[in-house]
Amino acid sequence: MKASRELVKSDSDLTSIERSSDSSSTPHSYNYGVDPNAETEVNLLDYWRAVRKRLWLVISIMALITMLSIIYVARKPDIYQAGARVQVDLENNAALVGKTPYVFGPANDPVYFNTQLQILVSPGLMRRVVKTLDLEHNPNFFKGSSAQKRSTWQTIKQMAGFGKAEPPTVADKLPDDLPLGATVPAATSHDDRAEAKRLQPYVGAILGGLKVDPVKETRGLYKETRLIDISYTHTDPEVAAKVVNAIAETYVFNNLERKTETNTNTGTVLQKRIAELQQTIRTDEERLVNYAKNNRILTLDASQNTVVERLGSLNKQLGEAEGARIEAEARFNEAKRPGAATALTEADQLKANESETKLADLRQKRAQLMVDATEEAPEVKEIDTQIAELDRQVKEVRSRKSNTLLMNLETNYRQSFAREQALRKLFEQQRGETGSQNEAAINYRIIQQEIQTNKTLLDNLLQRSKENDVIMASKPNNISIIDYAMAPEGPIGPNRTRTVFMALFLSLGLGVGFALFLEYLDDTVHSTDEVERLLHLPALAVIPSAAASGRRRLLAAPGGLQKRNGYHSDNAELLMNVDGRSPLAEAYRHLRTSVLLSTAGRAPRSLLITSSLPGEGKTTTAVNTAVSLGQTGASVVIIDADMRRPRLRSIFGLSDRAGLSSILSSDMSEADMLALVSKDEVSGLSVLTSGPIPPNPAELLGSDQMRRLMAALQANFNHVVVDSPPVTSFTDGVLIASIVDGVLLVVHGGKSSRHVVKRARQLLNDVGAKIFGVVLNNVNLQSHDYYYYQRYYGSQYYKSDVEEETERASA
Structure with a gap:
């Protein structure tokens, strides 16, 4: 144990250590090759170390939040849900719009269907439900059932699987004699603000637990249906069922009441309109007879009217005269262009053509003479004199003929213009005479059309009035209840286990986040990796x-x-x-x-x-x-x-x-x-x-x-x-x-x-x-x-x- 275990022996020769002269072989030199961009790299291991270093903080946060969530959900009462189903057909308004009733399809009037969904959650309907069930005097509506008064410890045991769910018992039930199929009394105070304010807490409580969803079919081609599910959640199963049934019944009764009131109003409006049309038709017929006598109208046949025939003849002549004037004006303007009149004259004057032929011969002859003679030669001068004389004659003929042609074209244009103006004046006079004569006939026809229109409208209104009477006698309702709500046997919530696990995972995230935040705030150097990176x-x-x-x-x-x-x-x-x-x-x-x-x-x-x-x-x-x-x-x-x-x-x-x-x-x-x-x-x-x-x-x-x-x-x-x-x-x-x-x-x-x-x-x-x-x-x-x-x-x-x-x- 006392043997020397030193890393380097204490030998003086070791003071000089052989090294390679290549600096790249010394990884710990002062010129340390660290990537400057490495500081920004994300290393998951660093996050794990930060969390592990504060693991007890994370565990404490998780334990605290999870325990609070357990206590919270243990104190929450059970929630029961009851549901009913209603059918909403398309409203038949044949008496109102004059159309034949048709079957409500998946694409028919989605606006009407969405309107019914909004009516089902309207505060007015909820106020009628509150008054129908007398919820103001029912303490169990806000208090909940006595089954929810069990201890927090019993709820925790039930969550852990060591306790049985107790059947719900109701101390104060709603009246059992609620008429599910009878007529609900009509509300009489829709506009009473004091009553609406008093019932607002009950309305809010119902709307808070109410859910209205259209039923969609998943098996057929058409996914939409005419069914609506109405569900309501409450801590008392009996209250949930009674409220849902009351909402469905009130909704059906309100629709029937509205349709009855609408048909009654429609009948009144139709009768009033029919009487007005009958009086109008009688008055217009009398006015038509008197108008025909005063204006001496015998016939309205246009084929027997000579004034109209003459107007047509003048119109035809005026069109022909206008076309002749346009043609003459075009020819006159064309002749006024330089050289145009001359070209027309040359085409008609044979004499000018002969002179030009002689002039060409003389010029050819002069060219032949110029081969052997000069311009001063007598024969050349004689030919030049002849050429000049012939050229003068040709120009004189062309000028005289051109002026004559222009004068003729101008005269023709002025005559055509004068004839057009005369015919236009006659046409305007004849048209004024025709208009005066036919004004009375036109007014006569207008009165006839008004009478015929009113008669047609009167026939339609009479038909609609008869249909409305039939509807009022049958009292149909396009909305009906398919399934009534029953008191649910078991609660639907709260899902205490899911809430606790959610709190567990959220607290884990919060704890990890807090640990990383503390690590972010920590400005100190901890490891060799940080030294090399920073x-x-x-x-x-x-x-x-x-x-x-x-x-x-x-x-x-x-x-x-x-x-x-x-x-x-x-x-x-x-x-x-x-x-x-x-x-x-x-x-x-x-x-x-x-x-x-x-x-x-x-x-x-x-x-x-x-x-x-x-x-x-x-x-x-x-x-x-x-x-x-x-x-x-x-x-x-x-x-x-x-x-x-x-x-x-x-x-x-x-x-x-x-x-x-x-x-x-x-x-x-x-x-x-x-x-x-x-x-x-x-x-x-x-x-x-x-x-x-x-x-x-x-x-x-x-x-x-x-x-x-x-x-x-x-x-x-x-x-x-x-x-x-x-x-x-x-x-x-x-x-x-x-x-x-x-x-x-x-x-x-x-x-x-x-x-x-x-x-x-x-x-x-x-x-x-x-x-x-x-x-x-x-x-x-x-x-x-x-x-x-x-x-x-x-x-x-x-x-x-x-x-x-x-x-x-x-x-």
């Missing part, structure tokens, strides 16, 4: 908390921390020295390996360990990292650069004397600098404390003396570990980050804010610092996010010697 940096190590690593057991065990190390404190910073197999030691050895492999070619000589805010464990990480590096046999010096809150002197039990501030505030030589470095015999580390706290730490840490100090220490030690203040609070750490080989950023698991950590990373990147990665510190391994690490560090293989001794002592 910061785009590798998570070099996960350091468990002291409680999770069994620190209490180490301190209480024989030969514990005080006895082994000789310290008079139980500082957690030096738990690395307690046992090399403890979870903390394994975590820091893992961090050491990641640091040594973080750069290509050689191990980093100088290392800055800082955090974003105070209290994240940077000093603890710096001390234990330095100890783990020293365990490899390398010489390690740790510098307390946190001159605002120094802690190394208390950890290592060093006196408060000169330190870092003394070196930076003076011009010491390298030997004087190294003389201030103290050696801790227990841990094997060299320690340079902060020294007296200066008023200006940032100016000292950014000075050239600090660079000289770092160069001197790197020349005399294998590794230089610097503990600096938080980078977001002070600029000290940012100044040091630019002169070291790399930076470790310590993040407190479950406490450090994501935005603050990202800001710290940005500050380090702005000065060109090489961030090796992130150390997730003080992690609770009992959390679901670190289940793997819990198994790794808590396995039997990695138990420390002290733990095994403690277990044997307790056994």
